[in-house]
Amino acid sequence: MALNKKLYHQLQQELSPKGVTLVAVSKLKSVEEILEMYNEGQRDFGENYVQELVDKQSKLPADIRWHFIGHLQTNKVKFIAPIVHLIHSVDSLKLLKEINKQANKCGRIINCLLQIHVAKEETKFGLNENELSELLIQVRESASNYQSVFIQGLMGMGSFSDNEQEVRSEFKLLKTMFDQFKTYEMPNCRFSTLSMGMSGDYKWGIEEGSNMVRIGSLLFGARS
Numbered sequence: 625m626a627l628n629k630k631l632y633h634q635l636q637q638e639l640s641p642k643g644v645t646l647v648a649v650s651k652l653k654s655v656e657e658i659l660e661m662y663n664e665g666q667r668d669f670g671e672n673y674v675q676e677l678v679d680k681q682s683k684l685p686a687d688i689r690w691h692f693i694g695h696l697q698t699n700k701v702k703f704i705a706p707i708v709h710l711i712h713s714v715d716s717l718k719l720l721k722e723i724n725k726q727a728n729k730c731g732r733i734i735n736c737l738l739q740i741h742v743a744k745e746e747t748k749f750g751l752n753e754n755e756l757s758e759l760l761i762q763v764r765e766s767a768s769n770y771q772s773v774f775i776q777g778l779m780g781m782g783s784f785s786d787n788e789q790e791v792r793s794e795f796k797l798l799k800t801m802f803d804q805f806k807t808y809e810m811p812n813c814r815f816s817t818l819s820m821g822m823s824g825d826y827k828w829g830i831e832e833g834s835n836m837v838r839i840g841s842l843l844f845g846a847r848s
């Protein structure tokens with residue numbers, strides 16, 4: 625399917641005045657499709673699978689900002705550490721430690737979001753409110769062990785549902801946590817990014833306070 629350029633520019637015109645960053649989710653889409661969108665001006669792309677991100681990064685322009693949005697296994701962090709721009713899916717201290725270790729090896733500081741579980745579905749990964757608070761306390765208490773990561777906010781997925789009130793209430797909860805921890809003072813953590821909203825619910829996400837949306841199928845068409 626060819627890229628719908630008109631739709632892409634309409635979406636950017638809707639988002640940019642609001643200060644919302646568009647991450648174009650290109651998982652399972654070809655290098656050619658990504659390049660087409662790149663040529664329209666898009667620079668932020670999101671991928672869910674490590675090998676796919678590594679492959680595409682090697683074939684596409686170097687100024688693309690690659691966002692990792694899928695579930696990340698600790699043993700695969702090393703492959704994306706040299707090239708990733710922002711990891712949205714940090715859901716444990718163990719993973720954060722490994723990102724720190726690999727970032728340090730590359731001489732980089734890797735930006736991270738903590739993934740929060742707000743949806744009803746059991747299968748969605750992420751921390752709950754207590755786990756979030758515990759993780760941040762641990763990082764604060766041993767900040768010297770996390771000098772190669774920077775925690776810049778939160779990511780969450782709403783339930784896969786067209787029940788607007790339900791999804792909005794999940795987003796509201798996420799925004800409340802974001803605001804609560806925004807005041808945390810740490811050398812390697814300062815919340816500025818709330819990644820919330822996908823093709824089906826990004827409008828609700830933005831109205832509930834998101835400033836980064838992850839949009840795939842709306843832009844690229846359905847994934848097979």
Ligand SMILES: *Cc1c(COP(=O)(O)O)cnc(C)c1O
Pocket residue numbers: 649651672693694781822823824838839840841842
């Ligand atoms: C696939 C995916 C998206 C994009 O989903 P669409 O419904 O195609 O917009 C966003 N976020 C995450 C975490 C995803 O896995």
